[in-house]
Amino acid sequence: EPEVTQTPSHQVTQMGQEVILRCVPISNHLYFYWYRQILGQKVEFLVSFYNNEISEKSEIFDDQFSVERPDGSNFTLKIRSTKLEDSAMYFCASSRTSGRETQYFGPGTRLLVL
Amino acid sequence: AQSVAQPEDQVNVAEGNPLTVKCTYSVSGNPYLFWYVQYPNRGLQFLLKYITGDNLVKGSYGFEAEFNKSQTSFHLKKPSALVSDSALYFCAVGGVSGGYNKLIFGAGTRLAVHP
Numbered sequence: 001e002p003e004v005t006q007t008p009s010h011q012v013t014q015m016g017q018e019v020i021l022r023c024v025p026i027s028n029h030l031y032f033y034w035y036r037q038i039l040g041q042k043v044e045f046l047v048s049f050y051n052n053e054i055s056e057k058s059e060i061f062d063d064q065f066s067v068e069r070p071d072g073s074n075f076t077l078k079i080r081s082t083k084l085e086d087s088a089m090y091f092c093a094s095s096r097t098s099g100r101e102t103q104y105f106g107p108g109t110r111l112l113v114l
Numbered sequence: 115a116q117s118v119a120q121p122e123d124q125v126n127v128a129e130g131n132p133l134t135v136k137c138t139y140s141v142s143g144n145p146y147l148f149w150y151v152q153y154p155n156r157g158l159q160f161l162l163k164y165i166t167g168d169n170l171v172k173g174s175y176g177f178e179a180e181f182n183k184s185q186t187s188f189h190l191k192k193p194s195a196l197v198s199d200s201a202l203y204f205c206a207v208g209g210v211s212g213g214y215n216k217l218i219f220g221a222g223t224r225l226a227v228h229p
Contacts, residue, residue: 004157031215043158043204045216056215091157099209100146100165103217105158 002026004106006092012112013082021077021109023092032075033093033103034067036060043091049075050098082113116141118207120220127195127227135190135223137205146209147188148217149179152202161203164188175199195227 005024013019025032034046047057049067066078075094079086089110093103118139127133139145146165150158162173164181172178179190188205202224206217 006157033215035217042221043206043217043219045213045218048215050215056213058216093158098215100163102148102160102163103208104160105150107155107157 004092004094004104006090006106006109008109009107010110010112012114015084015113016081019079019082019111021079021090021092021111023075023077023106024073025075025092025094026104027073029094029096029104031055031095031098031101031103032067032069033095034077035091035093035105036088037091037108038085038088046077048098055098079111082111084113087111087113116207116210116213116218118205118218118220120203120205120223122223123221124224124226127225129197129227129229130194133192133195133199133225133227135203135205135225136187137189137220138185138187139205139207139218140186141207141210141218143209143211145207147179147181148206148208149173149177149188149190150204150206152204152222154201158204161190195225197227197229200225200227 007022032049037043047061048055089108091108092106095101095103148163149161169181204222205220208217
């Protein structure tokens with residue numbers, strides 16, 4: 001069964017450094033998403049992406065964040081200058097279409113900012 | 115503000131007994147409702163969803179959920195719990211006004227099934 005994959009599984013970085021989190025969505029899916037879960041808190045929506053454009057983003061997704069689909073398979077989340085409060089589990093998800101379609105999640109990348 | 119509530123942090127059930135994990139929502143529009151499960155060190159796995167039609171939906175691993183529009187609830191149920199059902203369960207709402215593509219999650223309920 002097709003799965004969403006994410007790399008790396010864990011990343012430790014210093015405050016102020018740039019990080020890129022990578023995801024390979026399910027191959028026939030058209031919508032891509034990033035969510036994050038700060039330890040002990042809810043899973044929060046960050047951004048959705050369709051047709052090489054951001055379709056929705058949350059208040060969390062400020063200028064420090066960007067997303068890209070650099071080729072036909074990868075979907076990346078870049079944090080330009082990490083802060084301590086960016087430490088979280090980041091989940092990538094994909095769906096065939098929007099709205100009522102099921103979003104399938106990857107295993108997550110645990111980011112720790114020191 | 116649009117929100118999803120899972121009123122119980124933890125639910126304890128004996129193996130073989132029925133289980134219920136509660137979810138209520140407060141959103142505008144006609145939402146779609148989802149349940150996901152998270153096992154340790156794993157991502158969120160889809161269990162089931164309600165879009166329209168029959169209020170009782172069946173999903174993976176013998177789970178089912180009942181949509182109740184008047185009570186704005188979508189409780190997850192299983193007739194006979196297994197130890198292997200022990201995990202973290204998340205209710206989520208999608209298709210809401212002002213955010214059609216995003217899912218709004220509840221805080222999660224930890225289910226512990228005891229032998």
